[in-house]
Amino acid sequence: MNKEKQKRQIRMFLDGKGGKDVDAFCIYQWIERCHFHSWWDYALRLAPSVPPNSLDQHYHKRLDFLVSECRKSLEQFNRECVQIRNSSGQPQFSVPVPFMEACLFDLELQTCGVTSKGFALEADGRRVIFVEEITPKNCIFRLFDIDAEELSSWLRSHGFEHLVNGVVRPKREGSQQTAQMRITWPDATNLIDSLVSHLKDIRPVVRPAVARTAPIRASSYPASGKxxxxxxxxxxxxxxxxxxxxxxxxxxxxxxxxxxxxxxxxxxxxxxxxxxxxxxxxxxxxxxxxxxxxxxxxxxxxxxxxxxxxxxxxxxxxxxxxxxxxxxxx
Missing domain, CATH: 2.40.330.10 (DNA-binding pseudobarrel domain)
Structure with a gap:
């Protein structure tokens, strides 16, 4: 069973939508998979579903170790992250601080449209990227103004060729759909500046013409006190x-x-x-x-x-x- 199918199966079990034929050993194997793939929150949610003395003593010791490691890793990750909150003010996702600093303070993007699947990044009042399938190691970018072929070409021509393998290809050849790419958080932090600039160039913001004075390049206003x-x-x-x-x-x-x-x-x-x-x-x-x-x-x-x-x-x-x-x- 591939990684994504396994993850969906675990999610369905945790949501109470499956599990009639799931025994304690199956859950133990899921927890091992969660530990390996850094799905630490899933592992902690699965652990109470393994009843005491339902496995061999060796497996219970191994289970305690896996759960402890997942808890430590999740706590460490959360210390280095910022919480993205939904419209009710509840934490929805944990995202690494360097990535959010690059988005909010270097590029002055806005977060919006927080759902159970992810959140959008907005530039100049227009959504440019939807961040989804968020894990401690990586995420998926869904880009609104570019398709997979255009994205791959741009990555190659701008020194990001190593990220091309993460671009998700359309299931049907020739179909037009917004580009998606799986990317690690460090790569996302390095890419976001160039990528957002390119997306802005594809569809620049058109504003009504208004009379403006030339930008003030040095403040001509006195300080309001010492x-x-x-x-x-x-x-x-x-x-x-x-x-x-x-x-x-x-x-x-x-x-x-x-x-x-x-x-x-x-x-x-x-x-x-x-x-x-x-x-x-x-x-x-x-x-x-x-x-x-x-x-x-x-x-x-x-x-x-x-x-x-x-x-x-x-x-x-x-x-x-x-x-x-x-x-x-x-």
Whole structure:
């Protein structure tokens, strides 16, 4: 039995849709398969279905070991992941932090359409990728604006030839359907920037023509004082993504949207920028953006306990619009 068919069979059993002919030894074999394929959550859900003394003592010892290993692996994985929540606010999927950082903060994509199967990534108000069949090791990308042949050709021409084998071919030759590809999380993190840029080029966003001034490349607005202080209340976002969200009233203390500036810290100088605008944000806009996170991970990790314990994040203006000093004061 192939991997996917076995997984469907286990899922059906856990959902109560099958299992009349399933005995304790069959469940033990499933748990071994789950351990091997990193389906750790399935293994933990299957374990209570094996009654005490239903197997040889050797198998029960092996079962205890497998369940313990799956529990440890799942706990480790969850510590390195962020929870994708459904519309009710309940955790639906665990996704590695580096991938979500690349999506949300480097590319400023939005998550939407969370279902029991997966979630969508949206760029400029349009869905570009649906992420599904999520496991601790990999997932499947379903791409909305490209078919399998076009995707394979693009991967080869952009240095991602090693990912072509993961492209799912249509069952019927010549049929037109959206491309799918199975991909590991590290590869997904490396690919997402180039892939999203390509998908945007395929079907660019058409916006109504409006009169706009030229983007402001350097902030022409004075800093709103020499120093600001605030406490970070969104500690989950801080811990997961190393994001420092400042109060909206201090927006003009910093340079314009996506204009680089330097933060002097006790761990060295950090170049960062204000991010999280809208699809219509112009570079340099003094009112767009809500936080900064670029290159901040080492500093946040070094001061996480102080910030979570209520320390005041203090930012002083050294050279307005260019250089600032970042610290935490208890």
């Amino acid at each position: 120093m600001i202080q605030f406490r970070v209340t969104a500690t989950h976002t801080l811990r997961s993504y190393s994001v420092i969200t400042f109060p909206p009233e201090h927006r003009r203390f910093f340079p314009g949207y996506k204009i680089p500036f330097i933060l002097q810290t006790d761990m060295g100088d950090i170049e960062t920028q204000v991010a999280s605008g809208t699809s219509r944000s112009e570079i340099g806009d003094p009112d767009e953006g809500k936080y900064f996170s670029k290159n901040l991970k080492p500093w946040v990790r070094g001061h996480l306990n102080e910030i979570e314990e209520g320390g005041l994040v203090t930012i002083e203006s050294v050279e307005p619009g260019q250089i600032y000093r970042l610290s935490v004061k208890r």
